[in-house]
Amino acid sequence: MSPFVSWALGWTLTLGEGAASQGRRRTPARRKGPRVELLTIGAFARAARLSPKALRLYDELGLLPPAAVDSDSGYRFYDPTQLERARLIAWLRRLGMPLARIREVVSQPAQAAAAAVEAYWAEVVAETASREQLATFLVDYLSGRGTAMSHADVTLGIRYAARTDSGKVRRSNEDTAYAGARLLAVADGVGGTAGAHASAAAVEALRALEARAVPAGELLNALAEAVGDAERAVQGIAEQEQDGEAVTTLTAMLWSGSRLAMVHIGDTRAYLLRGDELFQITHDHTYVQSLVDEGRLTPDEADSHPQRTLLARALTGGGGYQPDLSMHDALPGDRYLLCSDGLTRVATAETLRRVLARKMSPDETVDELITLAYDGGAPDNIACVVADVVTL
Secondary structure: OHHHHHHHOOOOOOOOHHHHOOHHHHHHOOOOOOOOEEEEEHHHHHHOOOHHHHHHHHHHOOOOOOEOOOOOOOOOEEEEHHHHHHHHHHHHHHHOOOOHHHHHOOOOOHHHHHHHHHHHHHHHHHHHHHHHHHHHHHHHHHHOOOOOOOOOOOOOEEEEEEEEEEEOOOOOEEEEEEEEEOEEEEEEEOOOOOHHHHHHHHHHHHHHHHHOOOHHHHHHHHHHHHHHHHHHHHHHHHHOOOOOOOOEEEEEEEEEOOEEEEEEOOOOOEEEEEOOEEOOOOOOEEEHHHHOOOOOOOHHHHHOOOOOEEEEEEEEOOOOOEEEEEEEEEEOOOOOEEHHHHOOOOOOHHHHHHHOOOOOOHHHHHHHHHHHHOOOOOOOOOEEEEEEEEOO
């Protein structure tokens, strides 16, 4: 958490008192005990370090209604006790928090509000890291220091297999897996039927790329556009749900010759086995992973954390998705694994490495990975895609 957030949350905040508890009165009312003079909107704005324009907006949104409104002039008056709430709103705005989310924060008790701010900041940190990765890529490409969009001399292809399984506990399967000559994808839906439809729709939106001849230099753009289509497909599903929610993760790779573009959002993962070493090439977008990134949890502690499945980023149809996009060079002999957390929650990285390193076909390896998940109890749906890079 940033020093600013820690400092702001260190104040004693009076929260959980929504707009209704600050009900607007047409004229100032008499109070018992010592009389408290109400402040004009100008005086209150100066004390809170806000502009009168901002206060009028917060009044209209129900964030900070005045204590009283003059019945003749419509002039607003504020109680000095409202300064604490006003300052909190100002701090949250300085963090860049949207007003709709600020409304949720200030309506909660202090501890819940602190957790909400912490979760928001984790999202900001993750999104900033994603933008930093993209900026580095663009700088290298535009300056000629990298070969991210160049064509390699050798042409490669893939041999692949994909499979999903509901596991031992779940009655339904909300995971989707797809493997084709140019596209690999896994998606893990959240929340029952809506999640299952969302994961299937997200992968289906990307499958259109199989029919397009996309040059290596356009892979990222094509994949980014397809993910936009996937987000809109999820939105359509959410609009049909009673609670208006549909959520899915998505991890996918698109190939062109010896180059591949990858998109990732959520906690589905991609691994690369190169030689005898296994590399996780995606970064989980979860609340618990953000705590690990900040040094507040160890990886071992994160594995048993009660909120380890809480997503910080996913496709929700709400338009706020921020996927990671990256380019990679493929080499003959590389083996890729894309999977949902139904596998990674019960299998260590070393166990995955041993299975992937065996001289088995992609089909045999996928079957072995599903068996591995069952050996670990298979408490969740399982999705696996395995692809071997071969010279054409």
